[in-house]
Amino acid sequence: MALPQTQVGATDMLSVSNLTTSYGLIKALNDVSLVAKEGQVTCILGPNGAGKTTLMFTLAGILKPVSGSVQFDGIEIAGLGAPKVLQSGLSLVPENRLVFPLMSVRDNLMAGAYLRHRSKRIEVENDLEKMYERFPVLKQREEQNAGTLSGGEQQMLALARALMSRPKMLLLDEPSVGLAPKIVDEIFAIITQVKSEGMSIVLVEQNAIKALQVADHFYFLDQGRVSFNGNPNELENEDVIRRAYLGQ
Amino acid sequence: MEFLQTSLDGILFGSAYALLALGFSLIFGIMKRINLAYGSSLLLGSAIAVWVNEHIGLGPLGLFLVTITAAALVNIYVERLCFCPHVGKTGVTASMIASFAIWMQLDEISSQLLPQRTHEFPGIEIGSVEIFNLYLRGDQILNLWVAIIAISALFLILRCTRFGLLLRASADNPETAKLLGANVSRIGIVTFAIAGFLGGTSAFLILSSDGHVTPLFGLWSTIKGLVAMMLGGVGSLVGAVLGGLLLGFLEAHTTNLFGAEYRDISTFGILFLVLILRPGGLMGVAHYRTDRLAHERI
Numbered sequence: 001m002a003l004p005q006t007q008v009g010a011t012d013m014l015s016v017s018n019l020t021t022s023y024g025l026i027k028a029l030n031d032v033s034l035v036a037k038e039g040q041v042t043c044i045l046g047p048n049g050a051g052k053t054t055l056m057f058t059l060a061g062i063l064k065p066v067s068g069s070v071q072f073d074g075i076e077i078a079g080l081g082a083p084k085v086l087q088s089g090l091s092l093v094p095e096n097r098l099v100f101p102l103m104s105v106r107d108n109l110m111a112g113a114y115l116r117h118r119s120k121r122i123e124v125e126n127d128l129e130k131m132y133e134r135f136p137v138l139k140q141r142e143e144q145n146a147g148t149l150s151g152g153e154q155q156m157l158a159l160a161r162a163l164m165s166r167p168k169m170l171l172l173d174e175p176s177v178g179l180a181p182k183i184v185d186e187i188f189a190i191i192t193q194v195k196s197e198g199m200s201i202v203l204v205e206q207n208a209i210k211a212l213q214v215a216d217h218f219y220f221l222d223q224g225r226v227s228f229n230g231n232p233n234e235l236e237n238e239d240v241i242r243r244a245y246l247g248q
Numbered sequence: 249m250e251f252l253q254t255s256l257d258g259i260l261f262g263s264a265y266a267l268l269a270l271g272f273s274l275i276f277g278i279m280k281r282i283n284l285a286y287g288s289s290l291l292l293g294s295a296i297a298v299w300v301n302e303h304i305g306l307g308p309l310g311l312f313l314v315t316i317t318a319a320a321l322v323n324i325y326v327e328r329l330c331f332c333p334h335v336g337k338t339g340v341t342a343s344m345i346a347s348f349a350i351w352m353q354l355d356e357i358s359s360q361l362l363p364q365r366t367h368e369f370p371g372i373e374i375g376s377v378e379i380f381n382l383y384l385r386g387d388q389i390l391n392l393w394v395a396i397i398a399i400s401a402l403f404l405i406l407r408c409t410r411f412g413l414l415l416r417a418s419a420d421n422p423e424t425a426k427l428l429g430a431n432v433s434r435i436g437i438v439t440f441a442i443a444g445f446l447g448g449t450s451a452f453l454i455l456s457s458d459g460h461v462t463p464l465f466g467l468w469s470t471i472k473g474l475v476a477m478m479l480g481g482v483g484s485l486v487g488a489v490l491g492g493l494l495l496g497f498l499e500a501h502t503t504n505l506f507g508a509e510y511r512d513i514s515t516f517g518i519l520f521l522v523l524i525l526r527p528g529g530l531m532g533v534a535h536y537r538t539d540r541l542a543h544e545r546i
Contacts, residue, residue: 083429100420111417115429
């Protein structure tokens with residue numbers, strides 16, 4: 001299978017080819033190939049059970065693929081395991097945020113920088129201050145347990161925690177899930193801001209309309225396969241959604 | 249004055265219970281697992297130390313070091329055998345039953361090492377002190393200091409080090425901790441090793457003030473540790489320390505009022521009352537409330 005065509009210009013940051021991941025006999029990802037470019041937002045759309053989270057977990061090294069390759073920033077990361085993938089600069093913000101509820105906001109952020117904590121203590125402290133500037137609400141809640149934050153605040157915390165590892169690329173799994181529309185707008189504003197600072201992002205979303213507003217390129221995943229891909233501006237949003245969710 | 253003297257004796261002895269309960273609570277808090285083989289690991293650790301002492305002779309410090317090291321190693325053995333292979337929610341029951349089975353194995357090895365009913369466990373001879381008419385045994389003051397140092401070291405490691413941060417993170421949410429680069433297998437080993445050091449210290453303190461070790465010590469320390477942990481509140485480290493001190497305090501008063509034969513009965517009487525009046529233990533209710541609230545929100 002040839003790699004899908006994407007825009008020319010930016011270099012490929014992440015290229016996935018023929019990736020297959022199984023849960024026992026069930027193939028959750030079947031021969032998936034896609035490319036995410038540097039400095040862009042690449043969006044993965046698809047209905048429930050399409051394999052979006054499986055794809056994210058495989059990219060982040062939590063799940064081991066059966067076959068296929070994942071090239072990230074020039075190195076092969078498929079099957080390396082979560083710590084090494086994180087060290088290579090790919091950081092996942094998991095679905096439902098998954099903060100550490102009984103730890104303070106500060107400790108949550110420090111845990112995000114765990115892998116580079118020993119060698120670069122001062123740098124980590126500086127990054128912590130930067131996160132507080134970007135997310136002032138986290139500064140206000142610094143000593144509070146993360147479990148006491150609202151859903152939107154927890155999403156910000158999860159995002160900030162991922163940024164604490166100084167990634168080259170962020171994997172965002174359903175950042176809008178379970179949040180009020182106003183908070184979803186805030187989260188997407190933050191995603192746009194992070195992107196404008198040059199971060200490469202792979203975004204998984206159910207909220208297709210929102211996602212297509214920030215995406216440079218999108219892939220549609222259905223039953224573990226990429227069914228089509230394209231640029232948001234080539235298609236009307238309605239078209240994408242109709243083709244995606246209604247199969248037309 | 250007698251009340252004060254008894255309370256003081258109880259708290260001094262209770263500091264060793266606190267260490268026992270901390271070992272249980274640490275494993276429960278971080279791994280969400282109950283290690284029923286804990287007491288027998290401590291017995292085997294002590295038995296190895298006594299065996300070495302009888303064959304080549306160890307000073308008090310040597311005996312202490314061999315006890316805690318052996319206890320930590322036996323604890324790691326239990327972790328690799330009973331806890332490491334069982335992951336996820338189903339693993340909770342499987343690992344608990346496995347640890348119960350291995351309890352028997354460890355007790356058997358201990359009885360082979362200690363063939364007689366009792367073996368001497370050399371104590372530390374320190375003179376007694378008298379302050380304001382209060383009479384304090386020197387070895388018990390040492391016990392208290394050792395316990396304070398061990399407990400402070402544990403809390404410092406958990407609060408102030410990079411590894412402690414990781415331990416707390418994986419206690420809170422192991423899946424996410426993995427995502428941030430935690431090596432879960434290594435966390436298991438280190439947690440059990442720390443619990444072994446704490447329990448080994450406790451075993452040394454208790455056995456050296458008793459002056460002897462019997463094969464029943466495994467069961468005895470399992471019961472005392474579990475009761476102290478239940479008193480303080482399951483999963484709360486501060487609760488474990490308080491529970492241990494409280495257990496020592498109450499036992500000392502029962503012994504003083506009704507005689508030593510009622511000491512162990514009082515242990516279960518107190519447990520009975522706590523389970524009726526405050527089922528989660530003294531600190532447990534609050535601990536569970538925050539825990540539940542926190543997990544409901546995400």
